[in-house]
Amino acid sequence: MxxxxxxxxxxxxxxxxxxxxxxxxxxxxxxxxxxxxxxxxxxxxxxxFDPANITHDNSVRLAIGMRQKLAPKAVANAFLASLSTRRLDLRSALGSYGAMLNLPAHNYEMGNGISCAVCGDYGASANFDVSVLNFERFKWGGVRHDQPTYEAFDLAWLCSRTIPEPTEGDLDIMRTMIDVLSSLPAAARPGDAEKAIADLFPSNTNERRILIGILGLAGVLIPRDLPTFWNGYPRISERKQPLNKNDWEYPAMWWRGADGVNREALNFWFPRL
Ligand SMILES: [Zn+2]
Incomplete structure (x- = not known):
């Protein structure tokens, strides 16, 4: 197919x-x-969808093609419009686009395991279950934002529909969220950030955890001392993992209150804020 x-x-x-x-x-x-x-x-x-035969190299090509086709502003608008509406399918693309902002064109590079040493995606999957990607997007706003297969799927979805304009209400939610996140104590962790924004928009804990992850991928909430998708493209081995695995996405998992909010990324995605 x-x-x-x-x-x-x-x-x-x-x-x-x-x-x-x-x-x-x-x-x-x-x-x-x-x-x-x-x-x-x-x-x-x-x-x-029908299961599909997916290859790493084709996914990377498709993802990069989508990046050329879709303006960052459209992706950011979809994210904003997701806040009041709880349209999680629209929220996801900021994470995908953010994670591949600097994704280099590359062929599968053999690493230590069964995934690519550059991007972490698999070499080839026969009869890959595409529908589950859509489930994850509608359920949580996506969970595999750093995999080119998901990025291509996610951004193509956005390309295929009309993106609602964010309302003033959406912008207000985002402004308040940024204020709240900027004011957290220096030792605050991603979990504290998730709790601090709980009352700002209709959402549950898992949706907010993914949203914090998306802001990390987009460069808004990033640790200052680690490579991120905002300032380059960290290879899999450069993405520091915790000793005890947790569900937070890299790099948001290492963000602390002292890192604050990255205004440069905020202005790039959301110049109207
Ligand atoms: Zn790769």
């Missing part, structure tokens, strides 16, 4: 219900039963 074909479509509530039932239940991740008719409808709606 051609990789460019599975990106079209628009959200449809019946199709989204099928997507969620397929992957999630009250207890968490699930393998829900979906009828052939439901699957066919979800596929027609562009919400679920």
């Amino acid at each position: 051609n990789q460019t074909n599975f990106y079209v479509g628009r959200p449809d509530s019946v199709a989204l219900d099928t997507l969620f039932r397929r992957y999630w239940c009250a207890k968490g991740w699930a393998h829900g039963v979906v009828s052939d008719a439901e699957l066919a409808h979800a596929k027609m709606a562009g919400v679920m």
Whole structure:
């Protein structure tokens, strides 16, 4: 299957219900039963997809093509518009675009494990489950922002639809969020940042954790002493990992209150703030 074909479509509530039932239940991740008719409808709606054969090199090419096609402003507007509306599918792309702002064109480079030494994506996946990427995006705002396969998928989704203009209300939420994050104590950790913004917009803890991760990928919340996607493209081995693995995305996991908010990145994405 051609990789460019599975990106079209628009959200449809019946199709989204099928997507969620397929992957999630009250207890968490699930393998829900979906009828052939439901699957066919979800596929027609562009919400679920046939499995695809994916290669690293094609994903990197597609992702870089999307970066050339999509203006940073469009991605930032989609992020802003996601705040009041809770449209998590629109929120994700700032993380993807931020993570590949400086992604170099490259072919798969053998590393220590089974993933690319440059970007961490896999070399090739046969029958890759594309639908789960869409589930993760609608559920949390995406979780694989630093993988070119997800970046290409995520940005193509945004390219294929009209992005709502952020409202004054969205801008106010963002301004308040930046004020709150700028005023945290020097020792504050990402978890403190997540709690501090809890009441500012409709959201749950996991959605806010992903949002903090997205702001890290976009260079807004970054540790001063580590390589980030804002000031270059850190290879996998340069992305410092904690001794005890946690769910925070790099580099937001190392951000502390003392690092503050990076105004340069803020002005790049959100000049209207
Ligand atoms: Zn790579």
